[in-house]
Amino acid sequence: MPILEVGGLSVSYGSALILDEVSLEVEFSQCVAVLGPNGAGKTTLLRAISRMVPSRGSIRYDGKEITSTSPHRLPGMGVVHCPENRHLFPEFTVMENLEMGAFTRRDKKAMGEDLERCFRIFPVLAKRKGQLAGTMSGGEQQMLAIARAMMGKPRLLLLDEPSIGLAQVVKEQIFQAVREIKGLGVTLLLVEQDTTMALGIADQVYILKQGRIAASGALEELFRDTRIKDLYLGMG
Amino acid sequence: MGYDILINGSINGAFYALLALGFCLMFGVARLVNLYHGSYYMLAAYFTYLFAVLLRWPLLLAVAASLSGVVAVAILVDRVCVNRVRQSSIAVMICTLGLAYFTQYLVRILFGPRYLSIPAFVSGNAGILGVVIPSTRLLAFGVGIGLILALWAFIGKTRAGRSIMAVAQDPEAATYMGINTAAAFTMATGISAFLAGVAGTVVAPFLSVDPGMWLLPLIKAFAIVILGGLGSLWGSVLAAFLLGYLETGVSLLLSTNVREIVFLAVVLLVLIIKPSGLLGKSLTA
Ligand SMILES: Nc1ncnc2c1ncn2[C@@H]1O[C@H](COP(=O)(O)OP(=O)(O)O)[C@@H](O)[C@H]1O
Ligand SMILES: [Mg+2]
Numbered sequence: 470m471p472i473l474e475v476g477g478l479s480v481s482y483g484s485a486l487i488l489d490e491v492s493l494e495v496e497f498s499q500c501v502a503v504l505g506p507n508g509a510g511k512t513t514l515l516r517a518i519s520r521m522v523p524s525r526g527s528i529r530y531d532g533k534e535i536t537s538t539s540p541h542r543l544p545g546m547g548v549v550h551c552p553e554n555r556h557l558f559p560e561f562t563v564m565e566n567l568e569m570g571a572f573t574r575r576d577k578k579a580m581g582e583d584l585e586r587c588f589r590i591f592p593v594l595a596k597r598k599g600q601l602a603g604t605m606s607g608g609e610q611q612m613l614a615i616a617r618a619m620m621g622k623p624r625l626l627l628l629d630e631p632s633i634g635l636a637q638v639v640k641e642q643i644f645q646a647v648r649e650i651k652g653l654g655v656t657l658l659l660v661e662q663d664t665t666m667a668l669g670i671a672d673q674v675y676i677l678k679q680g681r682i683a684a685s686g687a688l689e690e691l692f693r694d695t696r697i698k699d700l701y702l703g704m705g
Numbered sequence: 706m707g708y709d710i711l712i713n714g715s716i717n718g719a720f721y722a723l724l725a726l727g728f729c730l731m732f733g734v735a736r737l738v739n740l741y742h743g744s745y746y747m748l749a750a751y752f753t754y755l756f757a758v759l760l761r762w763p764l765l766l767a768v769a770a771s772l773s774g775v776v777a778v779a780i781l782v783d784r785v786c787v788n789r790v791r792q793s794s795i796a797v798m799i800c801t802l803g804l805a806y807f808t809q810y811l812v813r814i815l816f817g818p819r820y821l822s823i824p825a826f827v828s829g830n831a832g833i834l835g836v837v838i839p840s841t842r843l844l845a846f847g848v849g850i851g852l853i854l855a856l857w858a859f860i861g862k863t864r865a866g867r868s869i870m871a872v873a874q875d876p877e878a879a880t881y882m883g884i885n886t887a888a889a890f891t892m893a894t895g896i897s898a899f900l901a902g903v904a905g906t907v908v909a910p911f912l913s914v915d916p917g918m919w920l921l922p923l924i925k926a927f928a929i930v931i932l933g934g935l936g937s938l939w940g941s942v943l944a945a946f947l948l949g950y951l952e953t954g955v956s957l958l959l960s961t962n963v964r965e966i967v968f969l970a971v972v973l974l975v976l977i978i979k980p981s982g983l984l985g986k987s988l989t990a
Protein backbone atom coordinates (compact mmCIF):
# COMPACT_ATOMS: atom_id res chain seq x y z
CA MET A 470 0.00 0.00 0.00
CA PRO A 471 1.39 3.43 -0.92
CA ILE A 472 2.09 5.76 2.02
CA LEU A 473 0.40 8.59 0.12
CA GLU A 474 -2.40 8.32 -2.41
CA VAL A 475 -3.77 11.48 -3.94
CA GLY A 476 -6.87 10.97 -6.06
CA GLY A 477 -8.68 13.50 -8.25
CA LEU A 478 -7.35 16.42 -6.28
CA SER A 479 -8.64 19.81 -7.43
CA VAL A 480 -7.94 23.24 -6.00
CA SER A 481 -9.51 26.52 -7.07
CA TYR A 482 -8.64 30.05 -6.10
CA GLY A 483 -11.87 31.90 -6.76
CA SER A 484 -12.84 30.95 -10.27
CA ALA A 485 -9.33 29.90 -11.27
CA LEU A 486 -8.80 26.15 -11.32
CA ILE A 487 -5.23 25.72 -10.12
CA LEU A 488 -5.11 21.94 -9.75
CA ASP A 489 -7.32 19.83 -11.98
CA GLU A 490 -7.95 16.25 -10.90
CA VAL A 491 -4.40 15.48 -9.90
CA SER A 492 -3.71 11.90 -8.88
CA LEU A 493 -0.44 10.48 -7.67
CA GLU A 494 0.99 7.79 -5.45
CA VAL A 495 4.05 7.68 -3.29
CA GLU A 496 5.40 4.31 -2.19
CA PHE A 497 6.98 3.92 1.22
CA SER A 498 10.65 5.05 1.38
CA GLN A 499 10.67 6.10 -2.23
CA CYS A 500 11.37 9.54 -3.60
CA VAL A 501 8.73 10.93 -5.92
CA ALA A 502 9.56 14.11 -7.77
CA VAL A 503 6.95 16.50 -9.11
CA LEU A 504 8.49 18.59 -11.85
CA GLY A 505 7.05 21.38 -13.86
CA PRO A 506 7.43 25.00 -14.85
CA ASN A 507 6.84 27.97 -12.62
CA GLY A 508 3.13 28.42 -11.87
CA ALA A 509 2.22 24.83 -12.72
CA GLY A 510 0.68 24.29 -9.28
CA LYS A 511 3.45 22.33 -7.56
CA THR A 512 3.42 24.40 -4.39
CA THR A 513 -0.38 24.34 -4.34
CA LEU A 514 -0.25 20.54 -4.55
CA LEU A 515 2.01 20.28 -1.49
CA ARG A 516 -0.05 22.86 0.40
CA ALA A 517 -3.22 20.93 -0.38
CA ILE A 518 -1.64 17.72 0.91
CA SER A 519 -0.67 19.44 4.14
CA ARG A 520 -4.22 20.87 4.32
CA MET A 521 -3.19 24.51 4.08
CA VAL A 522 -5.56 25.07 1.16
CA PRO A 523 -9.03 23.63 0.74
CA SER A 524 -9.42 21.07 -2.01
CA ARG A 525 -11.73 18.51 -3.55
CA GLY A 526 -10.76 14.89 -4.08
CA SER A 527 -9.10 12.45 -1.78
CA ILE A 528 -5.79 12.40 0.04
CA ARG A 529 -4.96 9.16 1.80
CA TYR A 530 -1.96 8.92 4.08
CA ASP A 531 -1.16 5.53 5.52
CA GLY A 532 -4.50 4.39 4.14
CA LYS A 533 -6.41 7.05 6.11
CA GLU A 534 -8.26 9.92 4.53
CA ILE A 535 -6.69 13.17 5.79
CA THR A 536 -8.82 15.71 3.91
CA SER A 537 -10.62 16.69 7.10
CA THR A 538 -7.51 16.65 9.31
CA SER A 539 -6.33 20.01 10.67
CA PRO A 540 -2.96 21.00 9.24
CA HIS A 541 -1.30 21.26 12.64
CA ARG A 542 -2.13 17.60 13.35
CA LEU A 543 -0.11 16.31 10.41
CA PRO A 544 3.44 16.72 11.76
CA GLY A 545 2.51 14.54 14.71
CA MET A 546 1.32 11.90 12.25
CA GLY A 547 4.63 11.97 10.40
CA VAL A 548 3.77 14.30 7.52
CA VAL A 549 6.25 17.17 7.62
CA HIS A 550 6.24 20.04 5.14
CA CYS A 551 9.43 21.92 4.31
CA PRO A 552 7.85 24.86 2.50
CA GLU A 553 8.83 26.99 -0.43
CA ASN A 554 10.81 30.06 0.63
CA ARG A 555 11.90 28.20 3.76
CA HIS A 556 9.65 30.02 6.25
CA LEU A 557 12.21 29.97 9.04
CA PHE A 558 11.60 31.81 12.30
CA PRO A 559 13.93 34.73 11.60
CA GLU A 560 14.18 35.92 15.20
CA PHE A 561 14.88 32.49 16.59
CA THR A 562 18.40 31.14 16.60
CA VAL A 563 19.42 28.10 14.57
CA MET A 564 19.02 25.99 17.68
CA GLU A 565 15.61 27.43 18.51
CA ASN A 566 14.43 26.79 14.96
CA LEU A 567 15.54 23.17 15.28
CA GLU A 568 13.71 22.92 18.59
CA MET A 569 10.55 24.23 16.94
CA GLY A 570 10.92 21.49 14.36
CA ALA A 571 10.56 18.96 17.17
CA PHE A 572 7.59 20.80 18.70
CA THR A 573 5.19 17.86 18.66
CA ARG A 574 7.72 15.36 19.97
CA ARG A 575 8.22 14.17 23.54
CA ASP A 576 10.99 11.61 23.00
CA LYS A 577 13.85 13.72 24.39
CA LYS A 578 16.53 11.09 23.87
CA ALA A 579 15.74 10.39 20.22
CA MET A 580 15.50 14.13 19.63
CA GLY A 581 19.05 14.53 20.84
CA GLU A 582 20.18 11.84 18.42
CA ASP A 583 18.27 13.46 15.58
CA LEU A 584 19.92 16.75 16.39
CA GLU A 585 23.35 15.13 16.18
CA ARG A 586 22.35 13.63 12.85
CA CYS A 587 21.24 17.04 11.51
CA PHE A 588 24.58 18.49 12.52
CA ARG A 589 26.33 15.59 10.78
CA ILE A 590 24.41 16.20 7.57
CA PHE A 591 24.81 19.98 7.80
CA PRO A 592 28.00 20.67 9.78
CA VAL A 593 27.63 24.41 9.22
CA LEU A 594 24.53 24.44 11.44
CA ALA A 595 26.50 23.07 14.37
CA LYS A 596 28.84 26.02 14.09
CA ARG A 597 25.97 28.50 13.87
CA LYS A 598 23.76 27.20 16.69
CA GLY A 599 23.44 30.60 18.32
CA GLN A 600 23.01 32.67 15.18
CA LEU A 601 19.64 34.23 14.35
CA ALA A 602 18.14 32.37 11.40
CA GLY A 603 17.21 35.61 9.64
CA THR A 604 20.86 36.62 9.40
CA MET A 605 22.12 33.52 7.59
CA SER A 606 22.89 33.14 3.89
CA GLY A 607 20.30 31.65 1.54
CA GLY A 608 22.05 28.29 1.37
CA GLU A 609 22.42 28.05 5.15
CA GLN A 610 18.78 28.98 5.58
CA GLN A 611 17.74 26.20 3.22
CA MET A 612 19.88 23.72 5.14
CA LEU A 613 18.27 24.88 8.37
CA ALA A 614 14.80 24.54 6.86
CA ILE A 615 15.51 20.94 5.87
CA ALA A 616 17.15 20.17 9.21
CA ARG A 617 14.20 21.70 11.05
CA ALA A 618 11.82 19.51 9.06
CA MET A 619 13.97 16.45 9.88
CA MET A 620 13.67 17.30 13.58
CA GLY A 621 9.95 16.57 13.20
CA LYS A 622 10.84 12.92 12.55
CA PRO A 623 9.03 12.73 9.22
CA ARG A 624 7.84 9.53 7.67
CA LEU A 625 6.70 11.53 4.67
CA LEU A 626 8.65 14.69 3.92
CA LEU A 627 7.15 17.24 1.54
CA LEU A 628 10.04 19.21 0.15
CA ASP A 629 9.27 22.30 -1.95
CA GLU A 630 12.04 23.54 -4.25
CA PRO A 631 14.95 23.16 -1.87
CA SER A 632 17.44 24.30 -4.48
CA ILE A 633 15.70 27.45 -5.68
CA GLY A 634 17.87 30.53 -5.98
CA LEU A 635 21.04 28.84 -4.80
CA ALA A 636 24.49 28.71 -6.40
CA GLN A 637 25.44 25.45 -8.11
CA VAL A 638 27.84 24.29 -5.37
CA VAL A 639 25.25 24.91 -2.69
CA LYS A 640 22.58 23.15 -4.75
CA GLU A 641 24.82 20.12 -4.89
CA GLN A 642 25.29 20.18 -1.12
CA ILE A 643 21.55 20.38 -0.64
CA PHE A 644 20.92 17.47 -2.97
CA GLN A 645 23.60 15.42 -1.34
CA ALA A 646 21.76 15.98 1.92
CA VAL A 647 18.40 15.06 0.39
CA ARG A 648 19.97 11.85 -0.87
CA GLU A 649 21.20 11.09 2.66
CA ILE A 650 17.74 11.75 4.04
CA LYS A 651 16.30 9.33 1.52
CA GLY A 652 18.92 6.85 2.64
CA LEU A 653 17.52 7.11 6.16
CA GLY A 654 14.28 5.63 4.86
CA VAL A 655 12.27 8.84 4.81
CA THR A 656 9.67 8.90 2.07
CA LEU A 657 10.06 12.02 -0.05
CA LEU A 658 7.67 14.03 -2.16
CA LEU A 659 10.01 16.46 -3.83
CA VAL A 660 8.96 19.45 -5.90
CA GLU A 661 11.57 20.92 -8.17
CA GLN A 662 12.20 23.09 -11.17
CA ASP A 663 15.80 22.02 -11.40
CA THR A 664 15.16 18.86 -13.35
CA THR A 665 18.71 17.58 -13.55
CA MET A 666 19.07 17.66 -9.80
CA ALA A 667 15.76 16.04 -9.03
CA LEU A 668 16.33 13.27 -11.49
CA GLY A 669 19.44 12.23 -9.59
CA ILE A 670 17.28 11.26 -6.62
CA ALA A 671 13.76 10.44 -7.77
CA ASP A 672 12.41 6.93 -8.26
CA GLN A 673 9.16 8.15 -9.78
CA VAL A 674 8.49 11.36 -11.61
CA TYR A 675 5.27 13.28 -12.21
CA ILE A 676 5.22 16.19 -14.57
CA LEU A 677 2.75 18.88 -13.68
CA LYS A 678 1.70 21.40 -16.30
CA GLN A 679 -1.01 23.98 -15.80
CA GLY A 680 -2.49 22.09 -12.90
CA ARG A 681 -2.61 18.71 -14.60
CA ILE A 682 -0.38 15.67 -14.60
CA ALA A 683 1.09 15.77 -18.09
CA ALA A 684 3.24 12.68 -17.75
CA SER A 685 4.39 10.26 -15.12
CA GLY A 686 6.40 7.15 -14.67
CA ALA A 687 9.62 5.67 -13.50
CA LEU A 688 12.63 7.68 -14.39
CA GLU A 689 13.93 5.38 -17.14
CA GLU A 690 10.55 5.23 -18.86
CA LEU A 691 10.34 8.98 -19.07
CA PHE A 692 13.86 9.14 -20.34
CA ARG A 693 13.12 6.68 -23.10
CA ASP A 694 10.31 8.91 -24.31
CA THR A 695 12.25 11.58 -26.13
CA ARG A 696 9.13 13.69 -26.64
CA ILE A 697 8.64 14.05 -22.90
CA LYS A 698 12.31 14.52 -22.41
CA ASP A 699 12.39 17.42 -24.83
CA LEU A 700 9.12 18.98 -23.80
CA TYR A 701 9.16 18.80 -20.05
CA LEU A 702 12.41 17.68 -18.67
CA GLY A 703 14.31 20.51 -20.24
CA MET A 704 17.28 18.36 -21.10
CA GLY A 705 16.86 18.17 -24.86
CA MET B 706 13.18 64.62 44.62
CA GLY B 707 15.44 62.23 42.70
CA TYR B 708 14.32 59.26 44.77
CA ASP B 709 10.74 60.41 44.42
CA ILE B 710 10.99 60.23 40.66
CA LEU B 711 12.85 56.93 40.80
CA ILE B 712 10.39 55.20 43.12
CA ASN B 713 7.10 56.62 41.92
CA GLY B 714 8.30 56.43 38.32
CA SER B 715 9.13 52.73 38.73
CA ILE B 716 5.69 52.07 40.23
CA ASN B 717 3.96 53.84 37.36
CA GLY B 718 6.27 52.16 34.88
CA ALA B 719 5.36 48.69 36.12
CA PHE B 720 1.68 49.59 35.82
CA TYR B 721 2.10 50.86 32.26
CA ALA B 722 4.10 47.77 31.36
CA LEU B 723 1.24 45.55 32.54
CA LEU B 724 -1.12 47.49 30.33
CA ALA B 725 1.12 47.70 27.30
CA LEU B 726 2.49 44.13 27.23
CA GLY B 727 -0.86 42.59 26.36
CA PHE B 728 -1.58 45.18 23.72
CA CYS B 729 1.86 44.53 22.27
CA LEU B 730 1.40 40.76 22.42
CA MET B 731 -1.81 40.92 20.41
CA PHE B 732 -0.19 43.10 17.82
CA GLY B 733 2.85 40.84 17.64
CA VAL B 734 0.98 37.57 17.47
CA ALA B 735 -2.05 38.48 15.41
CA ARG B 736 -1.20 41.91 13.97
CA LEU B 737 -4.28 43.09 15.82
CA VAL B 738 -4.73 46.62 17.06
CA ASN B 739 -7.16 45.81 19.83
CA LEU B 740 -8.89 49.01 20.95
CA TYR B 741 -10.85 46.96 23.47
CA HIS B 742 -7.69 46.51 25.50
CA GLY B 743 -8.45 49.39 27.88
CA SER B 744 -11.85 47.86 28.55
CA TYR B 745 -10.24 44.77 30.10
CA TYR B 746 -8.70 47.14 32.59
CA MET B 747 -12.03 48.80 33.28
CA LEU B 748 -14.00 45.57 33.46
CA ALA B 749 -11.55 44.10 35.97
CA ALA B 750 -12.15 47.07 38.24
CA TYR B 751 -15.95 46.84 37.92
CA PHE B 752 -15.97 43.08 38.37
CA THR B 753 -13.96 43.58 41.54
CA TYR B 754 -16.45 46.19 42.69
CA LEU B 755 -19.30 43.82 41.95
CA PHE B 756 -17.80 40.81 43.70
CA ALA B 757 -15.99 42.49 46.59
CA VAL B 758 -18.30 45.40 47.41
CA LEU B 759 -21.77 44.47 46.23
CA LEU B 760 -21.56 40.73 46.83
CA ARG B 761 -19.09 41.03 49.73
CA TRP B 762 -16.90 38.14 48.61
CA PRO B 763 -13.47 37.84 50.21
CA LEU B 764 -11.11 40.11 48.28
CA LEU B 765 -8.82 37.41 46.97
CA LEU B 766 -11.74 35.40 45.64
CA ALA B 767 -13.29 38.54 44.15
CA VAL B 768 -10.07 39.38 42.33
CA ALA B 769 -9.65 35.83 41.04
CA ALA B 770 -13.25 35.82 39.81
CA SER B 771 -12.76 39.25 38.21
CA LEU B 772 -9.69 38.15 36.32
CA SER B 773 -11.42 34.98 35.13
CA GLY B 774 -14.36 37.13 34.07
CA VAL B 775 -12.15 39.49 32.10
CA VAL B 776 -10.39 36.62 30.34
CA ALA B 777 -13.77 35.11 29.49
CA VAL B 778 -14.99 38.43 28.07
CA ALA B 779 -11.80 38.74 26.01
CA ILE B 780 -12.23 35.30 24.50
CA LEU B 781 -15.89 35.99 23.84
CA VAL B 782 -15.08 39.31 22.15
CA ASP B 783 -12.49 37.50 20.04
CA ARG B 784 -14.93 34.74 19.01
CA VAL B 785 -17.94 36.93 18.39
CA CYS B 786 -16.30 39.91 16.81
CA VAL B 787 -12.56 40.18 16.22
CA ASN B 788 -12.10 36.73 14.75
CA ARG B 789 -14.70 37.40 12.07
CA VAL B 790 -13.10 40.57 10.77
CA ARG B 791 -9.44 39.72 11.38
CA GLN B 792 -8.60 40.05 7.68
CA SER B 793 -9.11 43.81 7.80
CA SER B 794 -7.17 45.77 10.39
CA ILE B 795 -9.47 48.77 9.95
CA ALA B 796 -12.51 46.60 10.63
CA VAL B 797 -10.83 45.21 13.76
CA MET B 798 -10.17 48.73 15.04
CA ILE B 799 -13.68 49.97 14.33
CA CYS B 800 -15.23 46.88 15.82
CA THR B 801 -13.13 46.92 19.00
CA LEU B 802 -13.59 50.67 19.48
CA GLY B 803 -17.34 50.26 19.05
CA LEU B 804 -17.39 47.48 21.61
CA ALA B 805 -15.32 49.58 24.01
CA TYR B 806 -17.91 52.37 23.90
CA PHE B 807 -20.71 49.82 24.13
CA THR B 808 -19.09 48.42 27.27
CA GLN B 809 -18.66 51.91 28.69
CA TYR B 810 -22.39 52.68 28.32
CA LEU B 811 -23.39 49.27 29.55
CA VAL B 812 -21.29 49.74 32.68
CA ARG B 813 -22.76 53.21 33.10
CA ILE B 814 -26.28 51.85 32.96
CA LEU B 815 -25.50 49.03 35.38
CA PHE B 816 -23.31 50.85 37.89
CA GLY B 817 -24.13 54.50 37.33
CA PRO B 818 -21.83 57.27 36.14
CA ARG B 819 -20.33 58.10 39.54
CA TYR B 820 -16.87 57.33 40.77
CA LEU B 821 -16.64 54.14 42.78
CA SER B 822 -13.93 52.83 44.99
CA ILE B 823 -12.86 49.26 45.54
CA PRO B 824 -11.07 47.83 48.55
CA ALA B 825 -7.33 47.36 48.64
CA PHE B 826 -5.40 44.32 49.84
CA VAL B 827 -3.16 46.39 52.07
CA SER B 828 -3.42 49.71 53.84
CA GLY B 829 -1.07 52.19 55.38
CA ASN B 830 2.17 53.57 54.06
CA ALA B 831 5.67 52.33 53.56
CA GLY B 832 8.90 54.26 53.39
CA ILE B 833 11.68 53.51 50.94
CA LEU B 834 14.79 55.65 50.65
CA GLY B 835 13.01 58.32 52.63
CA VAL B 836 10.07 58.40 50.24
CA VAL B 837 6.71 57.63 51.80
CA ILE B 838 4.38 55.71 49.53
CA PRO B 839 1.03 54.01 50.06
CA SER B 840 1.40 50.26 50.53
CA THR B 841 -1.16 49.60 47.78
CA ARG B 842 1.16 51.23 45.27
CA LEU B 843 4.04 49.15 46.53
CA LEU B 844 1.95 46.02 46.12
CA ALA B 845 0.98 47.09 42.61
CA PHE B 846 4.66 47.48 41.80
CA GLY B 847 5.56 44.05 43.18
CA VAL B 848 2.74 42.37 41.30
CA GLY B 849 3.65 44.23 38.11
CA ILE B 850 7.32 43.26 38.23
CA GLY B 851 6.41 39.69 39.17
CA LEU B 852 4.12 39.36 36.17
CA ILE B 853 6.60 40.92 33.77
CA LEU B 854 9.20 38.36 34.89
CA ALA B 855 6.62 35.57 34.71
CA LEU B 856 5.73 36.54 31.14
CA TRP B 857 9.39 36.63 30.25
CA ALA B 858 9.91 33.12 31.62
CA PHE B 859 6.70 31.85 30.04
CA ILE B 860 7.62 33.11 26.60
CA GLY B 861 11.22 32.02 26.77
CA LYS B 862 10.92 28.69 28.47
CA THR B 863 7.56 27.02 28.10
CA ARG B 864 6.22 25.11 25.12
CA ALA B 865 3.12 27.29 25.02
CA GLY B 866 5.22 30.43 25.18
CA ARG B 867 7.49 29.27 22.39
CA SER B 868 4.48 28.43 20.24
CA ILE B 869 3.10 31.95 20.71
CA MET B 870 6.42 33.44 19.67
CA ALA B 871 6.60 31.14 16.65
CA VAL B 872 3.12 32.16 15.55
CA ALA B 873 4.09 35.80 15.97
CA GLN B 874 6.94 35.35 13.52
CA ASP B 875 5.30 33.17 10.91
CA PRO B 876 1.91 31.55 11.48
CA GLU B 877 2.22 29.35 8.40
CA ALA B 878 5.60 28.02 9.49
CA ALA B 879 4.22 27.51 12.99
CA THR B 880 1.46 25.33 11.53
CA TYR B 881 4.09 23.23 9.73
CA MET B 882 5.71 22.66 13.12
CA GLY B 883 2.43 21.25 14.42
CA ILE B 884 1.35 24.37 16.31
CA ASN B 885 -2.35 25.14 16.50
CA THR B 886 -2.31 28.82 15.59
CA ALA B 887 -5.91 29.37 16.67
CA ALA B 888 -5.04 28.05 20.13
CA ALA B 889 -1.99 30.32 20.23
CA PHE B 890 -4.17 33.34 19.37
CA THR B 891 -6.64 32.42 22.08
CA MET B 892 -3.85 31.96 24.59
CA ALA B 893 -2.35 35.34 23.69
CA THR B 894 -5.80 36.94 23.98
CA GLY B 895 -6.25 35.45 27.44
CA ILE B 896 -2.81 36.52 28.65
CA SER B 897 -3.31 39.98 27.25
CA ALA B 898 -6.65 40.41 29.03
CA PHE B 899 -5.26 38.90 32.22
CA LEU B 900 -2.38 41.38 32.38
CA ALA B 901 -4.64 44.38 31.72
CA GLY B 902 -7.12 42.96 34.24
CA VAL B 903 -4.45 42.72 36.92
CA ALA B 904 -3.60 46.35 36.22
CA GLY B 905 -7.29 47.14 36.77
CA THR B 906 -7.63 45.25 40.03
CA VAL B 907 -4.36 46.15 41.71
CA VAL B 908 -4.27 49.77 40.60
CA ALA B 909 -7.95 50.61 40.85
CA PRO B 910 -7.86 50.83 44.69
CA PHE B 911 -5.80 54.00 44.49
CA LEU B 912 -7.41 55.38 41.37
CA SER B 913 -11.03 56.08 40.78
CA VAL B 914 -13.26 53.58 39.05
CA ASP B 915 -15.59 55.13 36.48
CA PRO B 916 -17.11 54.14 33.13
CA GLY B 917 -14.66 56.26 31.13
CA MET B 918 -11.52 54.88 32.79
CA TRP B 919 -10.57 52.69 29.81
CA LEU B 920 -9.69 55.41 27.36
CA LEU B 921 -6.57 57.05 28.73
CA PRO B 922 -4.84 53.74 29.58
CA LEU B 923 -5.67 52.52 26.07
CA ILE B 924 -4.10 55.59 24.49
CA LYS B 925 -1.07 55.25 26.72
CA ALA B 926 -0.69 51.55 25.96
CA PHE B 927 -0.92 52.31 22.26
CA ALA B 928 1.67 55.09 22.51
CA ILE B 929 3.99 52.90 24.60
CA VAL B 930 3.81 50.06 22.11
CA ILE B 931 4.56 52.40 19.23
CA LEU B 932 7.42 53.97 21.15
CA GLY B 933 8.88 50.58 22.09
CA GLY B 934 8.67 49.36 18.52
CA LEU B 935 5.47 47.67 17.33
CA GLY B 936 5.53 44.07 18.43
CA SER B 937 8.68 44.28 20.55
CA LEU B 938 7.68 43.09 24.02
CA TRP B 939 10.81 44.31 25.77
CA GLY B 940 10.68 47.54 23.82
CA SER B 941 7.26 48.03 25.40
CA VAL B 942 8.59 47.41 28.88
CA LEU B 943 11.37 49.91 28.25
CA ALA B 944 8.93 52.48 26.90
CA ALA B 945 6.53 51.87 29.80
CA PHE B 946 9.19 52.66 32.37
CA LEU B 947 10.31 55.65 30.34
CA LEU B 948 6.74 56.94 30.46
CA GLY B 949 6.61 56.22 34.19
CA TYR B 950 9.73 58.27 34.97
CA LEU B 951 8.83 61.02 32.53
CA GLU B 952 5.32 61.47 33.91
CA THR B 953 6.47 61.41 37.50
CA GLY B 954 9.31 63.79 36.75
CA VAL B 955 7.12 66.21 34.82
CA SER B 956 4.36 66.11 37.44
CA LEU B 957 6.82 66.87 40.22
CA LEU B 958 8.96 69.41 38.40
CA LEU B 959 6.39 71.14 36.19
CA SER B 960 2.74 70.27 36.58
CA THR B 961 0.42 67.29 36.22
CA ASN B 962 -1.39 69.10 33.44
CA VAL B 963 1.44 68.84 30.94
CA ARG B 964 2.60 65.26 31.58
CA GLU B 965 0.43 63.69 28.85
CA ILE B 966 1.66 66.25 26.34
CA VAL B 967 5.29 65.72 27.27
CA PHE B 968 5.05 61.98 26.79
CA LEU B 969 3.32 62.26 23.43
CA ALA B 970 5.95 64.79 22.37
CA VAL B 971 8.66 62.29 23.29
CA VAL B 972 6.87 59.56 21.31
CA LEU B 973 6.71 61.83 18.26
CA LEU B 974 10.34 62.81 18.64
CA VAL B 975 11.51 59.19 18.85
CA LEU B 976 9.40 58.22 15.86
CA ILE B 977 10.88 61.05 13.80
CA ILE B 978 14.41 59.93 14.68
CA LYS B 979 13.75 56.18 14.61
CA PRO B 980 10.44 55.37 12.90
CA SER B 981 10.54 51.72 13.97
CA GLY B 982 10.51 52.71 17.66
CA LEU B 983 13.10 52.04 20.35
CA LEU B 984 13.59 48.31 19.81
CA GLY B 985 13.06 47.51 16.16
CA LYS B 986 9.99 46.44 14.32
CA SER B 987 9.22 42.86 15.11
CA LEU B 988 8.39 40.73 18.07
CA THR B 989 11.56 39.74 19.89
CA ALA B 990 11.74 37.67 23.01
N1 LIG C 1 -3.09 32.25 -2.76
C1 LIG C 1 -3.30 32.27 -4.09
N2 LIG C 1 -4.33 32.97 -4.61
C2 LIG C 1 -4.55 32.99 -5.93
N3 LIG C 1 -3.79 32.35 -6.83
C3 LIG C 1 -2.75 31.64 -6.38
C4 LIG C 1 -2.44 31.56 -4.99
N4 LIG C 1 -1.34 30.77 -4.84
C5 LIG C 1 -1.00 30.39 -6.07
N5 LIG C 1 -1.84 30.90 -7.00
C6 LIG C 1 -1.77 30.64 -8.43
O1 LIG C 1 -1.77 29.26 -8.61
C7 LIG C 1 -0.93 28.90 -9.66
C8 LIG C 1 0.02 27.83 -9.20
O2 LIG C 1 0.88 28.38 -8.23
P1 LIG C 1 1.96 27.48 -7.48
O3 LIG C 1 1.27 26.33 -6.89
O4 LIG C 1 2.70 28.38 -6.58
O5 LIG C 1 2.89 27.01 -8.67
P2 LIG C 1 4.38 26.46 -8.65
O6 LIG C 1 4.73 26.11 -7.26
O7 LIG C 1 4.34 25.29 -9.55
O8 LIG C 1 5.26 27.54 -9.20
C9 LIG C 1 -0.25 30.16 -10.15
O9 LIG C 1 -0.90 30.60 -11.31
C10 LIG C 1 -0.47 31.12 -9.02
O10 LIG C 1 -0.60 32.43 -9.53
MG1 LIG D 1 6.24 26.80 -6.08
